[in-house]
Amino acid sequence: MTVDDLTHGAHAPATKDVRPAPGVSLRTRGGARSRRRVSGWVVLVVVGAAALLMIFPFWIAVINGFKPSAEYIQDGPMSLPSRLDLSTLVTFWRGVDFNGKLLNSVIISGSVALIAALLSLLSAFAIGIGRIKGRVWILAVFMVAFTIPQEALVYPLFVLTRDLGLYDTLPGVIIILAVLQSAFGTYMLSSVLGAFPREVLEAARIDGASRRQILGRIVFPLTRPTLSVLVTFFFIWTWNDFFLPLILLPSAANQTVSVSLGALSGQYTSDPTALAAASLAGFLPALVFFLVFQRTLMRGVNLGAVK
Template sequence: MSLTTAPGGTPVDTAPRARTRDPRRHGSGGWLALGLVSAAALLMLVPLAIMLLNAFKPPGQYSTEGPLSWPTEFYTDGLRAYWTRVDFPLKLWNSTLIAGSVAVFAVAVSLLNAYALGIGRVRGRLTIVGLFLLANMLPQESLVYPLYYLAKEVGLYNTRLAVIIIFTVIQSAFGTYLLASVLGTFPRSLLEAAALDGAGSWTILRRVVLPNVRPTLAVLLVFFFVWTWNEFLIPLVMLIDNQTQTIPVALASLQGDRLMDAPTTNAGALVSLVPAIVFFLIFQRTLSRGITVGAEK
């Protein structure tokens, strides 16, 4: 840095300043990537647009003109039929209770498991983490019969608690694998400093580890909720009563063997999608912040 003296005696920095790149200026590659991403986003919205188009279309027009025709009238009987036929408020409560409980419990179990594996350094850590990775690769079809038999034996069949326990274990397997990798690189100096101050294991977890991994936990919470909300196979097998079924199972009940009411099915799918979209929009900033913090670390 070079300084010169102004006429008033004030030193002035005359060193050349580094030019900063204007982030608003994109090269051809940046505009191309932006165009591809925009096209992909529009392509992903096509099924949603078709579903919205057919949710308010009369059945007769759907049969004669097909799913891509513009509705000639605003048909709402399908929406009302779905709302009353499947008792949508009850199914909404069941799905929210199951998905919300699984998200909270799975995050808690994942944190405790990962704390023991990533920071506690238990013996055989790599083998245990590998088993959690293997558990994530098992298809749900291979788990249906053992889970069905076990739920029958313990008296939890056709209860929401059975589905909550099952998906808490399934989701926490992925959460444990992810968090164990994150906590495996946790700065040992912070842990040693807390231990020198007399902090025990629970204090270190609550005051040192938890504040640093809270963004990652928020991301897992959102993912676990959405994943559990969309689950179909295990709830279909485990929940046979109308009082315990979830929204995806209720949607499947609209399809008959030889006849399907397309407007009612599309209206039901549209209404069933709204809560998940609202939940995602509410926690979108939390999700973005968690991913950004993880990238910076």
């Protein structure tokens, strides 16, 4: 044994093999893998069952909307139609002037979605980036605003629209729904703009950019995915809104799709195929809109999750 061996042995750290036994490690890993596999199958089964429960009403409306009345009476609602019968759908479409109802819903929903998104952006810009005083209390007011039920607001809104000459008009409903929807949009965008990089804003101010230029050239392009999500949500929410259009649009010429379907449900109780055709005509436009903007919606949601 040399001196170097003694020196290295004196200074070498004492090591100890603490690795678990190979059998125990394999059993542990195998058990964890099997538990993950079982939990994955459970989640898949639950999600599949929930999807079937949600799709089932649409499936019933589709197969009965194109089914003759005699075949419905003979075979029941669960049977597939032997042939596609469009007569019930065409009769309903022409009988209630569904083109006019569809146009009203598109005008109201599209206008509310765009105006509410614009109001949300302007308000959130002032609160999140402008850092106005009392921003916490203002956000609390917005949070309370979009949680108030519509039933508590219907009488003041009725009196307001009547006194302003906006009762039973599309602009009156558009203004009211846009303001109500913008409360949620302001609350959501304020948290996004509150975390906006201050260095970018300071660099823009040093370069001489005004607040309008900062909003239009910096903030708006970066928040466009979030705004697209808000526009999609606002459109679908407004399309499905029933209570306020029912109260503020009493005339048949200004009715929306949801109101017309609610008014006709009693009329077509004795004809289930006509009621199924009316339901089919009601939810198909919203479904088409969602499918068209699905990629934009998912891109905005994923971008928000990454941020």
